[in-house]
Amino acid sequence: MTDRPRHTSRLEDLLLSPSLTREQAVSLLDPFGFKNPAQADANIQLIADEARSRQLLADCIRQLLTQLALSEDPDIALSYFERFVKASIDRVQLYTFLNASPVALELIATTVGSSPFMTEILIRNPSYFYWLSDPAVLRGNVTKAALMTECASITDAMSTMDAKLNALRRLKRREMLRLGVKDLLRVVSVRQTTSALSVLADVLIQHVYAICDRRLSAQYGNPSYRNAENRRVRSTFAVLAMGKLGGRELNFSSDVDIMYLYSSDEGMTTGSSASDPSSRISTTDYFHRLSQDITTALSEVTQAGYLFRVDLNLRPEGKGGPIATSLLTYQHYYQTRGETWERLALLKARPVAGDLSLGRNFVSTVSSFVRQPPFTVTELAEVRHIKNRINKKMATRGAEYRNVKLGIGGIREVEFIVQALQLMFGHDHPGIHDRHTDSALRKLYREGILPEDDYRILSKAYVFYRDVEHKLQMVEDAQTHTLPQDPRKFQRCALMLRYRDTQDRTAADQLRADDVRYSEKVNQVFRKLFEPV
Numbered sequence: 001m002t003d004r005p006r007h008t009s010r011l012e013d014l015l016l017s018p019s020l021t022r023e024q025a026v027s028l029l030d031p032f033g034f035k036n037p038a039q040a041d042a043n044i045q046l047i048a049d050e051a052r053s054r055q056l057l058a059d060c061i062r063q064l065l066t067q068l069a070l071s072e073d074p075d076i077a078l079s080y081f082e083r084f085v086k087a088s089i090d091r092v093q094l095y096t097f098l099n100a101s102p103v104a105l106e107l108i109a110t111t112v113g114s115s116p117f118m119t120e121i122l123i124r125n126p127s128y129f130y131w132l133s134d135p136a137v138l139r140g141n142v143t144k145a146a147l148m149t150e151c152a153s154i155t156d157a158m159s160t161m162d163a164k165l166n167a168l169r170r171l172k173r174r175e176m177l178r179l180g181v182k183d184l185l186r187v188v189s190v191r192q193t194t195s196a197l198s199v200l201a202d203v204l205i206q207h208v209y210a211i212c213d214r215r216l217s218a219q220y221g222n223p224s225y226r227n228a229e230n231r232r233v234r235s236t237f238a239v240l241a242m243g244k245l246g247g248r249e250l251n252f253s254s255d256v257d258i259m260y261l262y263s264s265d266e267g268m269t270t271g272s273s274a275s276d277p278s279s280r281i282s283t284t285d286y287f288h289r290l291s292q293d294i295t296t297a298l299s300e301v302t303q304a305g306y307l308f309r310v311d312l313n314l315r316p317e318g319k320g321g322p323i324a325t326s327l328l329t330y331q332h333y334y335q336t337r338g339e340t341w342e343r344l345a346l347l348k349a350r351p352v353a354g355d356l357s358l359g360r361n362f363v364s365t366v367s368s369f370v371r372q373p374p375f376t377v378t379e380l381a382e383v384r385h386i387k388n389r390i391n392k393k394m395a396t397r398g399a400e401y402r403n404v405k406l407g408i409g410g411i412r413e414v415e416f417i418v419q420a421l422q423l424m425f426g427h428d429h430p431g432i433h434d435r436h437t438d439s440a441l442r443k444l445y446r447e448g449i450l451p452e453d454d455y456r457i458l459s460k461a462y463v464f465y466r467d468v469e470h471k472l473q474m475v476e477d478a479q480t481h482t483l484p485q486d487p488r489k490f491q492r493c494a495l496m497l498r499y500r501d502t503q504d505r506t507a508a509d510q511l512r513a514d515d516v517r518y519s520e521k522v523n524q525v526f527r528k529l530f531e532p533v
Contacts, residue, residue, distance in 0.1 A: 011065070014041060015048050015058040032069040034078070043078050047085040056095035063105055064098070070500075071113025072492035080112035080119045088126045097130065104133040110184050114496050117477040121177045128174060132181060139187055142175075142196070147203040155207060164211050165297055166304035168204055173305045175200050180252065180474045184496065190467045191438060197250040204307055205239055205256070205298070206353040212293040213237070213354075216286065218272065223283040225267025235283050236355035237262045237290060237324075240362065242314045246348030247435040249466070253473035253480075255311040256298070260324035261362055262287040263355070284326075291324040309479070314345050327362060334369040340382040344419045346370045348435045371433075375423040377532075383416055384530040402515065404465045404472075405481035409519030411469070413526040414462045418444065420529060425449050438462055454525045461518040468515075471496040483515070 011028055013020050022038060029037035044061070048054040057064075064081075071077040088094050098105045108129060112119050122129055131137055154171060155164040179200070183193045223235040243257030244250050264283065271280040281289075298307045315321050316333045325333075334342065346366055351359020390406050397403075405411045418440045422432050429447045434440040438459060445455035471493050472480050484490045491508045499507035 011062050012058040014044055015054050015061065029065075032065045033074045035073075035075050040075060040078055043082045047082050047091070049091070053091040053095055056092060056099060060095065060099045060105060063102065064109060067106055067109030068113055070495065071109075072488055072495050074113070077109070077113035080116070080123075081108065083123050084108065084112065084119065084126065084129075087123045088129075097133070101133060103135075103138070104129070107133055107138070107181060107185065111181055114184055114471075114492070115180060115474050115476075117474060118177050118180045121173055125174070128177060132178060137178065138182060138185075141192075142199075144199045144203060147175075147200065148206070151203055151207045155211065161211055161215055165208070165300075165307075166302060168207060169302065169304040169307055172200065172204055172307055176252070176477075183252075183470055183474070186498065190463050190470070193470060194244075194249045194251070194466065197252065197254075198245055198248040201245055201250055201256055201308065202241070202352045205241075205258070205294075208294055208297045208307065209237075209239055209353040212290055212297055216290050216293060217269075220279055220281050220286060221270030221272055223262075223267060223269045223286045225264050225283060235263050235267055235287070236358050237287055238351050238355045238359035238362070239294070239353035240359055241350045241352040242345055242348055243311075244348075245352070246350045247437060248350075249436060251466075251473055251479075252470050253477050254308075255479065256308045257311045257314050258352075259312065259315045259349075260287070260291040260294075261330065261358060262324055262326055263358055265326045265329065287324045288322065295323070314342075327358065327365070330362060331365055334366050338369050340379050341386060343370050343379075343423060344383070344416075347419055347422060347433070350435060371423065371426050374425070374427050375420055379423070380420060380530055381532075383420055387413065387416060387526075387530070401485075402483040403481050404468050404483065404515070407519070409461070409521070409523035409526070411462065411465045411481075413522050414441075414458050414465075417458065417526055417529055421449055457518070457521045458525060461522045464514065464518055467497060468493070468511075 010017075014025055014028055022041070025041040026037040029040050032040075034040040044057075048057045065074075068074045068077045068081070085091060085094065098108070108122075111122065151168060151171065154167040158164045158167055179188075179193060179196050182188045183190075188196070224232050225235055227233045238261045240246075240259040240261055241256070242259060244254055245256045245258070250256075262283070267283040268280050269283070269286050295310050295312070299310045300306060312323065313319060315323075316325060316330070316337075334346075347370060349363050349366070351363070390412065391408065394401065394403055394407055403410060415437055418437050421444055422440065425444075425447070426433050429449065432440060432443045432447055432449065434443055441450065441455055441459050441462070444450040445452065450458075468483070469481055472478075472482070472484075475492070475496075484493060487508065490511070491506065494507035494511040497511060499510045501507050505513075
């Protein structure tokens with residue numbers, strides 16, 4: 001495959017010449033990399049049904065096929081484009097638009113050539129294409145406040161809980177399309193993408209919490225308890241983001257790592273009415289039910305899609321612990337039983353929904369457990385042991401199984417380096433406690449903790465591997481961190497990353513070489529910090 005196909009002089013004859021032979025059609029299409037040019041010709045004929053649309057398509061066919069030829073499999077890309085055209089109501093309008101907007105043409109060709117997941121969204125909602133092609137949408141930034149307002153508007157218009165949640169699922173699908181296309185077209189940086197994905201998750205989790213809490217309080221009343229002054233006080237609840245969501249570093253198909261927190265174990269709900277005392281339940285029961293409802297609402301798959309896969313395993317006791325825990329119980333657990341890995345995990349803890357002041361109180365109260373005492377050789381050995389277990393697990397899958405998150409020199413090693421240095425030097429350098437890995441690297445360098453050469457390689461490698469993650473996951477909306485073993489899929493990943501074939505090396509070869517180079521250098525820094533001298 002070459003960087004760009006050579007153009008023929010009469011490509012338009014595919015659509016405008018009734019006397020064109022099959023052999024001539026194949027000859028015209030051959031430079032564009034089709035494995036089955038005869039089928040490609042048939043697909044093209046199917047999307048040009050009448051004279052006006054046929055002429056308009058002829059006017060942009062060269063640009064369209066040139067863009068499709070940049071995909072790993074132009075045959076499949078053209079097939080997806082055909083499906084999109086058939087789903088569109090007005091082909092004349094579509095082809096007129098493509099002729100007038102090179103950006104729109106690149107947008108649709110890149111999408112159908114890269115991501116079946118995003119293409120299916122467009123096929124299901126063809127109007128999104130025109131919306132997305134608007135420069136204000138494609139190049140503008142949506143604020144958290146604007147998303148909050150839109151979510152409130154669409155959920156307030158719905159009368160049932162299921163309808164409200166489905167409205168949020170549809171909005172999420174639309175926003176994932178917008179963010180995915182922006183990422184593919186390099187309109188935004190990797191960090192802007194992870195930040196925007198995290199903002200979207202924050203907003204959706206907050207609205208899911210509000211919807212679930214409203215329904216539960218209508219059934220059981222509001223939970224409350226008597227404080228030290230014997231005054232009745234409303235019990236509150238917060239959702240804590242952990243992991244990549246906590247660091248505002250979410251992937252395209254990430255789980256959301258969260259924990260549920262409530263203010264007090266004491267008290268009861270007020271009941272749905274004074275005449276029905278049986279509707280009163282304990283505060284603990286209320287918040288456990290609320291946590292289950294939120295988890296189900298976030299993860300349930302419906303015809304409208306789903307919001308997020310939820311991972312609750314970072315809570316105390318993991319899967320064996322209660323789904324939600326009071327602030328006092330959290331404090332006691334971390335003071336008496338907290339482990340080193342939990343200190344690392346809590347570095348990213350961030351309140352995202354419910355009572356944010358309660359969430360901030362949690363972060364403040366556990367900070368002494370997280371940051372004291374500073375990391376020593378003992379804690380470094382524990383982290384090294386954790387990573388060795390991961391390495392052994394990866395090794396059982398074979399040397400060809402390249403996981404850019406958990407593998408040697410991958411994302412997890414960069415994160416362990418950052419978190420260990422934060423806990424080793426954070427007492428004297430409090431400014432290095434940043435939840436975002438890339439920002440923390442920069443602060444560690446500026447404080448003189450991380451040498452310049454190490455900083456630059458870790459920063460570049462982290463951005464590189466996060467970019468690879470995005471491209472792997474947006475193909476099918478699948479949570480994967482593994483570079484494909486199939487050569488064609490590997491080549492597709494390389495092309496999505498904007499590598500291009502040259503006379504000397506394929507795009508896949510260039511991606512593979514960069515992976516080897518970055519992983520070796522990251523692992524060198526990791527071993528320098530964690531392995532005993």
